[in-house]
Amino acid sequence: MTDKIYISGIGIISAIGDNIDESLHSFANYKTGIGSTKYLETIHKNKFVTGEVKHSNTELFEMLAIPEKMQKKYTRTSLIGTIAANQAVKSAGLAQGDIKDAALVSATTVGGMDKTEKVFSNKEQASIDFILTHRCGDSTDRMADYIGLSGYRSTLSTACSSGTNAIIHGVRLIRNGLADIVIAGGADSLSKFTLNGFNSLMIFDNDFCKPFDKNRKGLNLGEGAGFVVLESEQSIKKRNKTPLCLVSGYANANDAYHQTASSPEGVGATLSMQNALKKALLKPDEIDYINVHGTGTENNDLSEGVAIKNIFKDNIPPFSSIKSFTGHTLGAAAGIEAVFSVLSVKNGIIYPNINFKDPIDELDMVPETKYTSDNKLKHVLSNSFGFGGNNSTIIFSAV
Amino acid sequence: MDIFINSISAISPVDSFNQENLLLQTPEMVDGWYKCIEPDYREIIDPRKLRRMSKAVKMGVTTGLKALNDADIANPDAIIMGTGIGCILDTEKFLQQLIDNDESLLNPTAFIQSTHNTVAGQIALLIGCNSYNFTFTQKTHSFESALLESKMLMNDGEANTVLVGGIDETTNNTVALMQRAACAQSDKDAGYVPGEGSSFFSLSNEKGTNNIAKLIDVSVKYGIDTTKDLERALQEFLVKNGLEFNDIDLLLSGNNNSESKWYNAVNDCLSLEKLVISYKDYCGEYDTASSFAMWLGTKLIHEQDAQKVLIYNTDEGYSHSFILLTKC
Numbered sequence A: 001m002t003d004k005i006y007i008s009g010i011g012i013i014s015a016i017g018d019n020i021d022e023s024l025h026s027f028a029n030y031k032t033g034i035g036s037t038k039y040l041e042t043i044h045k046n047k048f049v050t051g052e053v054k055h056s057n058t059e060l061f062e063m064l065a066i067p068e069k070m071q072k073k074y075t076r077t078s079l080i081g082t083i084a085a086n087q088a089v090k091s092a093g094l095a096q097g098d099i100k101d102a103a104l105v106s107a108t109t110v111g112g113m114d115k116t117e118k119v120f121s122n123k124e125q126a127s128i129d130f131i132l133t134h135r136c137g138d139s140t141d142r143m144a145d146y147i148g149l150s151g152y153r154s155t156l157s158t159a160c161s162s163g164t165n166a167i168i169h170g171v172r173l174i175r176n177g178l179a180d181i182v183i184a185g186g187a188d189s190l191s192k193f194t195l196n197g198f199n200s201l202m203i204f205d206n207d208f209c210k211p212f213d214k215n216r217k218g219l220n221l222g223e224g225a226g227f228v229v230l231e232s233e234q235s236i237k238k239r240n241k242t243p244l245c246l247v248s249g250y251a252n253a254n255d256a257y258h259q260t261a262s263s264p265e266g267v268g269a270t271l272s273m274q275n276a277l278k279k280a281l282l283k284p285d286e287i288d289y290i291n292v293h294g295t296g297t298e299n300n301d302l303s304e305g306v307a308i309k310n311i312f313k314d315n316i317p318p319f320s321s322i323k324s325f326t327g328h329t330l331g332a333a334a335g336i337e338a339v340f341s342v343l344s345v346k347n348g349i350i351y352p353n354i355n356f357k358d359p360i361d362e363l364d365m366v367p368e369t370k371y372t373s374d375n376k377l378k379h380v381l382s383n384s385f386g387f388g389g390n391n392s393t394i395i396f397s398a399v
Numbered sequence B: 001m002d003i004f005i006n007s008i009s010a011i012s013p014v015d016s017f018n019q020e021n022l023l024l025q026t027p028e029m030v031d032g033w034y035k036c037i038e039p040d041y042r043e044i045i046d047p048r049k050l051r052r053m054s055k056a057v058k059m060g061v062t063t064g065l066k067a068l069n070d071a072d073i074a075n076p077d078a079i080i081m082g083t084g085i086g087c088i089l090d091t092e093k094f095l096q097q098l099i100d101n102d103e104s105l106l107n108p109t110a111f112i113q114s115t116h117n118t119v120a121g122q123i124a125l126l127i128g129c130n131s132y133n134f135t136f137t138q139k140t141h142s143f144e145s146a147l148l149e150s151k152m153l154m155n156d157g158e159a160n161t162v163l164v165g166g167i168d169e170t171t172n173n174t175v176a177l178m179q180r181a182a183c184a185q186s187d188k189d190a191g192y193v194p195g196e197g198s199s200f201f202s203l204s205n206e207k208g209t210n211n212i213a214k215l216i217d218v219s220v221k222y223g224i225d226t227t228k229d230l231e232r233a234l235q236e237f238l239v240k241n242g243l244e245f246n247d248i249d250l251l252l253s254g255n256n257n258s259e260s261k262w263y264n265a266v267n268d269c270l271s272l273e274k275l276v277i278s279y280k281d282y283c284g285e286y287d288t289a290s291s292f293a294m295w296l297g298t299k300l301i302h303e304q305d306a307q308k309v310l311i312y313n314t315d316e317g318y319s320h321s322f323i324l325l326t327k328c
Helices: A020-028 A057-064 A068-073 A076-091 A096-101 A113-121 A136-147 A162-175 A192-200 A233-239 A267-280 A298-312 A330-347 B055-070 B088-100 B108-114 B118-127 B139-155 B172-186 B227-240 B261-269 B289-303
Strands: A005-014 A103-107 A153-156 A181-188 A224-232 A245-254 A289-291 A379-385 A390-397 B003-011 B078-082 B132-136 B161-168 B197-204 B213-222 B250-253 B275-278 B308-314 B319-326
Touching (some): A005 A233, A005 A330, A057 A076, A076 A136, A076 A224, A113 A192, A113 B088, A153 B132, A162 A379, A245 A267, A245 A330, A245 B132, A267 A379, A330 A390, B003 B139, B003 B289, B055 B088, B078 B118, B088 B108, B118 B132, B118 B161, B139 B161, B139 B289, B197 B289, B227 B261
Antiparallel strands (some): B213 B319
């Protein structure tokens, strides 16, 4: 890639913390955010552990100081998305004028589903305000309005790969001269809809998920939001800002195998990693760390592992999944993992893949299980895969 | 870079799918909205696979495959979709099941097919396409985002051919909820007729005998406070593409019968003799209705005398979109 696209800000909220510092503290202390379900109203409360953001909606409204008359416009997805996007904007030190002309690209799979469920179960009495918050794009509009952005915006919904695709769309807006600054990432809240949906697919581990472990049984759902600020070289210079890292490569491919399952050969995953490396003009042995998708399902981890072997052969770089900390946050996952990958490049952090004991027989791959920082990580690759065969890879590089 | 439209395919409330020659008729209103006239899907999709597909998936796959077929493309370099509300039929089905069964013993089929990227994923699956695959869902500008991504992808040299489409299905329940929301907001009837549809296009960056129109540009604007701002934004959009107001000879307006200063302002910018078609008279109001407008505009360029077509749509002033098409 010839045009330089920088990352100048990051923001996050998830089960392991309300911001960067809290999140890193959780990793360093091996403290998972997954636990008993407190805020989601569901009959499965005691059956499944989830990675909830540790706040009620009332507390989230307070965190954002949203006046009561405006609160009806916000769903939980909009709330946590706004918190993360706002943090990213602050971390990049953007002035009001920069924000106004910036673009926003978000990703979500459930959008306002948490409120739709309420409208739906009580069709006559339910407040109509939440009919209007159902569509995914509405959460993006709320974030834009809150942070004072009146430029272009869009929303991606490609299941669990959505967040990376949002960043890719953002990168293109800059490359094509349509924006200098783009806030990109994803936000998804827990909902009865997704909890029951994944349950009907029998894809949950009732206990804590164990990514890349031989005895993995499935995933734990989570919620959260993660955003990065993408910026052109020109804008970085103009603002006299020291960027956190570069986006050096990215790709998107389709597995074209099954609506919900990944191919045993990891066709789409191999293609997306291969094409991202090509775009970054990097050889596989130049990648220092992989943030794997690693959901903890039988199917994903095997297929992803095979794809990693296809690309890296016998020279697999250190890798780990953070999903045993945050849970699988679906549309937000790649946004959240982009933020942590940026911190890997910036501070040399390798995250521990907790709950791992024994490698998968077919793979014999051992993830990193210790938290370490100050490693020299020049290039970090992050994978996100989803339903519909959607596979995406993004590479972050040191400046 | 020039981007050409090589084929179009649409299922809509007017009989667009099988139509050889353009014949626009006001659709029949059923249950207060315009339903799509659906073709015999068995001619295009394997009946065994059809059984599990929802209406959105059937419409999307059928129009997508026809657009590829008509452009003689077996495997495009990208499949890029826009949908405002996604697969709402299966979403409602799963929600209802969840409520009725009190979160127990649920059938996953509706959940699997409820994800927004189902249509793009199914097309990839059916033709074995491992390429780039995107689904946008930005309310009334989902299709515009898909068009913009297609354009940028080609500019970035990552694709020579793109299958791009806009799709939204609707249901009696969604119509009732949306009407209720609209009434509560403005104390009156929504004033428009809801609709649905699926429109797909094969795009190519290669000039050839199979080009039927040119996609010049697409733009979405937010933060427009006055009609003066809108006029300025439209002028900038046209100037950027080497045009003036007077050059546009056909306006496809998203006006949906509600009194709107925004649509009037765009009408006033373009000279009065110019032809204006309110395309939602034929497809109804839905999030990706501008994809039907692009189908109509391409058809009017290809089969009739339209030279430079502007498509304008707005979400009651919150956002505004322009799409510009010309003869090759």
